[in-house]
Amino acid sequence: MSPDSATTQPVRRLPLTGVLRVGRPSDIWFKPALSVIAAVAPPCLTLAALDRLDLAMYAMAGALCALYAHNRPYAARARVLAGVVLGMLAGLAVALVTAAITGNAVVLVTVGALLAAAQKTLCDATRIGPPANVVLTFVSSAALFAPQTLGQVPGHLALAAGVGGWAWLVGMAPGLVRPHGPERRATAHALNAVAAHIEAHGSGIGGHGYARSRIAAETAVQAARQTLSAAGGRSGTARATTRRALQRLVVRAELALAESRPDELRAWARELRGSGQIPTPGEHLAGEPQAAELAAPPPPLWTRLGPLAPFAARTALGCALAGYASLALGVGRPYWALVTAASLYQANVTLTWNRAVQRTVGNLAGVLLFAAVVPLAHLGPVALVLCCLALNFGAEALMSRNYWLGSVCVTPMALLVTEFTGFQEPGRLMTERIVDTCVGALLGFVAAVAVTNHRAGVRVEHALTAVEHARTHAERTLTDVHPVPERLDEARRGLAAALSDLRTTADTAAGEWWQRTRPQERVVLAERSGHRTLAATVRGPGLRPQGLASHSRLPGAPLP
Numbered sequence: 328m329s330p331d332s333a334t335t336q337p338v339r340r341l342p343l344t345g346v347l348r349v350g351r352p353s354d355i356w357f358k359p360a361l362s363v364i365a366a367v368a369p370p371c372l373t374l375a376a377l378d379r380l381d382l383a384m385y386a387m388a389g390a391l392c393a394l395y396a397h398n399r400p401y402a403a404r405a406r407v408l409a410g411v412v413l414g415m416l417a418g419l420a421v422a423l424v425t426a427a428i429t430g431n432a433v434v435l436v437t438v439g440a441l442l443a444a445a446q447k448t449l450c451d452a453t454r455i456g457p458p459a460n461v462v463l464t465f466v467s468s469a470a471l472f473a474p475q476t477l478g479q480v481p482g483h484l485a486l487a488a489g490v491g492g493w494a495w496l497v498g499m500a501p502g503l504v505r506p507h508g509p510e511r512r513a514t515a516h517a518l519n520a521v522a523a524h525i526e527a528h529g530s531g532i533g534g535h536g537y538a539r540s541r542i543a544a545e546t547a548v549q550a551a552r553q554t555l556s557a558a559g560g561r562s563g564t565a566r567a568t569t570r571r572a573l574q575r576l577v578v579r580a581e582l583a584l585a586e587s588r589p590d591e592l593r594a595w596a597r598e599l600r601g602s603g604q605i606p607t608p609g610e611h612l613a614g615e616p617q618a619a620e621l622a623a624p625p626p627p628l629w630t631r632l633g634p635l636a637p638f639a640a641r642t643a644l645g646c647a648l649a650g651y652a653s654l655a656l657g658v659g660r661p662y663w664a665l666v667t668a669a670s671l672y673q674a675n676v677t678l679t680w681n682r683a684v685q686r687t688v689g690n691l692a693g694v695l696l697f698a699a700v701v702p703l704a705h706l707g708p709v710a711l712v713l714c715c716l717a718l719n720f721g722a723e724a725l726m727s728r729n730y731w732l733g734s735v736c737v738t739p740m741a742l743l744v745t746e747f748t749g750f751q752e753p754g755r756l757m758t759e760r761i762v763d764t765c766v767g768a769l770l771g772f773v774a775a776v777a778v779t780n781h782r783a784g785v786r787v788e789h790a791l792t793a794v795e796h797a798r799t800h801a802e803r804t805l806t807d808v809h810p811v812p813e814r815l816d817e818a819r820r821g822l823a824a825a826l827s828d829l830r831t832t833a834d835t836a837a838g839e840w841w842q843r844t845r846p847q848e849r850v851v852l853a854e855r856s857g858h859r860t861l862a863a864t865v866r867g868p869g870l871r872p873q874g875l876a877s878h879s880r881l882p883g884a885p886l887p
Contacts, residue, residue, distance in 0.1 A: 389490030645774030667767025675838030689734025
């Protein structure tokens with residue numbers, strides 16, 4: 328580490344502009360939105376007809392599992408959804424047993440904070456994807472404050488498990504119609520990302536935003552490879568044949584990073600949207616592997632737990648402080664403050680700040696929406712369930728545009744869920760929700776600032792070293808007297824993965840409020856030289872890239 332890297336930087340200003348900016352919706356926003364409706368409606372409407380809406384909370388615990396894994400191939404989705412259901416049941420079981428054993432609110436908040444930290448850590452380590460730990464924490468935290476006896480626990484868990492099984496079926500059902508949909512979408516996304524990079528920067532290296540654009544394209548290609556790898560399929564099966572056809576398109580997208588043919592890539596991406604025949608690239612490009620390898624498996628779970636320690640500590644501390652403060656203020660549902668704190672924690676303090684602002688604004692707007700919706704919900708049990716269904720759909724439809732928009736629907740839905748056991752006075756519910764939102768957001772963010780991620784800078788150094796080693800290996804492979812295409816392909820992917828990891832690590836470190844000075848110039852030079860080597864590996868063996876060994880900054884080269 329250089330001497331200047333041992334000094335500390337002034338505290339960074341937290342952003343205020345752009346935090347609430349509304350973006351484009353996710354390509355598949357309607358899938359979780361429709362799935363959660365299909366999973367929630369039958370059990371909750373049945374309970375309403377039986378006049379047992381007091382059990383709806385446990386049914387919704389299982390039904391909300393339908394929100395997960397919509398970007399996974401169906402072979403992998405089956406495993407992930409099963410894991411989510413089991414994880415939900417584990418957290419719910421701990422919460423229900425604790426609630427049955429003790430009514431001490433301090434103990435309940437403490438258990439809720441520890442559960443939230445465990446759920447956050449496991450969801451991040453397994454890369455489960457949105458909604459990650461937030462839904463699991465909501466379920467377990469709410470259950471902690473539900474009156475319970477030990478004799479009731481098995482029945483409530485059985486109901487949650489049964490509806491969780493139904494949610495699993497809902498999540499898997501689209502595979503009957505479009506069995507390769509996730510793989511086709513991932514491949515199309517890779518083609519479009521590479522086309523966007525080519526359109527913005529051509530085949531030149533450098534220029535404002537080049538590194539981020541290139542990394543976005545490489546990341547999309549890598550994600551497509553991982554999706555195809557997760558799809559599985561024995562040799563000779565229809566699934567394996569489809570996977571090979573899609574893999575060829577992913578390889579073409581990767582090689583196109585050295586070309587300037589975005590129109591062809593976008594045309595292929597459009598053809599992948601439906602269920603028709605997979606497009607077949609025409610002529611064979613020089614250097615294209617005949618049998619492309621799939622992505623390497625992710626590192627073991629235990630190796631991913633260490634770097635997550637600061638986030639686990641932040642979650643446990645923030646949730647505990649929020650819950651205790653809510654208790655001290657006399658709020659009847661401290662788990663709202665606990666869940667608010669748990670929902671904040673992102674990759675760094677800056678992103679956590681953004682989420683705190685979004686959560687606060689969305690919840691306050693959601694309280695106003697609750698005031699408008701509650702007269703309709705109080706018409707009867709069926710009306711209450713239908714309002715919850717509509718808000719569920721709205722939350723998933725808006726969440727990908729910006730988190731605060733989704734929160735506008737999540738807040739009144741959470742308020743209505745408390746009325747499954749009986750209608751309550753709206754004014755008190757709204758007041759408690761506002762207080763818990765402010766307390767949870769404030770103390771949750773305080774915990775994020777208090778628990779610093781000192782190792783963020785160290786991981787940047789490690790990522791820089793990994794890029795240097797991968798670049799050196801790729802250059803040696805390029806200049807071999809008898810180059811082996813498979814070795815060059817492996818070296819190219821290793822360098823692409825190292826560059827992607829460097830950009831992610833550098834962005835994460837940049838968002839921490841206090842740390843050792845980042846080696847920004849070294850990151851820029853490593854990315855620029857790495858991308859030059861990457862371009863050379865795509866063009867083919869025997870082409871030694873020029874000017875890569877120097878660590879001096881290129882004259883007049885702008886920072887990416």
